[in-house]
Amino acid sequence: MRVLVAGSTGVIGRQLVPLLEAVGHEVIPGSRATGLDALDRQGTAAFVRNAAPDVIVHLLTSIPKEVDPRRFAAQFAMTDRLRTEGARNLLDAAPQARIVAQSVAFAYEPGEGLANEDTPLWADPPKAFAGARDAVMELERLTGERGGLVLRFGHLTGPGTVFGDDGSTTLAVRAGKLPIVGDGASVFSFTHTHDAATSIVAALDREVGGVLNVVDDHPTAVRDWLPALAALLGAPAPKRVPAFAARLAVGGWGTAFMTRLRGADNSRARLRLNWRPRFETFLRETA
Known part of the structure; x- marks a missing residue:
């Protein structure tokens, strides 16, 4: 198949392209370097028309190397546009192509136990996250209307991510600057970029639509993974900070x-x- 990978130079795209080629797919790299700007509607239409893909894999994001929670909405504004406006432009440019889109597996409504794909997304998230939640919902709606497949990835790990060897989270842990906040009850589902890529390769061999969680087998609470990671890195044990102080x-x-x-x-x-x-x-x- 001819597969347009929109976001071919990102942390997942770099893992995905060689895997697709290895199993015989013809890959069309999609990035600014190859002339694809998904926010340019006319330019996207021309690029996709020339590529004539059987499948579009939408991996486009613009996530900073270091996220500032207080500036989250501003830092993710471009990613939100890529997940909405960019998705519409790609879909409209190739109405016959199959779509596989990247979403997130950490926007579920808080609650007990692990969330499956029927669990609703967070109805009333903190204000800074609301725009990102809305963009994810719109991306999933657009993909679903086309009968496409949404893959919800967890917190990405691997080369080039915040959990990579030189990623911002790893560096913060090494420096003893990432504390356990409150009870540290957030449960993280992680997804290595290689596993994200192999899930996409597997999806192209099957007529599967809807939404799927593509995450690791052992979701882990912050209070458990953070001190364990610090120990593995030979870093100081993380401090504990009350939730009210962290909020400030x-x-x-x-x-x-x-x-x-x-x-x-x-x-x-x-x-x-x-x-x-x-x-x-x-x-x-990590070990």
Whole structure:
């Protein structure tokens, strides 16, 4: 198949392109370097028309290397546009192409237990996250209307991510600057970029639509993974900061990120894609 990878130079795209080529797909790289600007409607139409893809994989984001919780909405404004306006432009440019789109598995309504794909997204998130939540919902709606597949990835790990060797989170842990906030109850589902890529390859072999959580097998609370990561890195044990104090420093979204996120269950992706994460748990990957 001819596969247009929109976001081919991103942390997932760099893993995906060689895998697709290895199994015989013809890959059309899509990035600013190759002339694709998904926010330019006419330019996107021309690029996609010339590419004539059978499948469009939408991985476009513009996420900063270091996220400031207090500036989250501003920092993610471009990503929000890529997930909405960019998605519409790509879809309209190739009405016959199949669409596979990247979404997130950490926007679920807080609650007990792991979220599956039927769990609603966060109805009333902190204000700073509301725009990102809305953009994800719109991306998923547009993809669903076309009968496409949405893959909800967890907190990305691997080369080039914030959890990579030189990523901002890893550096903060090494410096003892990432504390456990409140009870540290946020449950993180992680997704290595290689596992994200293999899930896309698996999806192209199957007529699967809807929404699937593509995450590791062992979602882990911050209070568990953060000190374990610090120990593996030979870093100082993380400090503990009361939630009210954290709110003063990083705002409502920064506090909720460390205390209220819900992990995700990957059972459906395992079944429907016959996919298994190579990196079953983030801590084992790091070790």
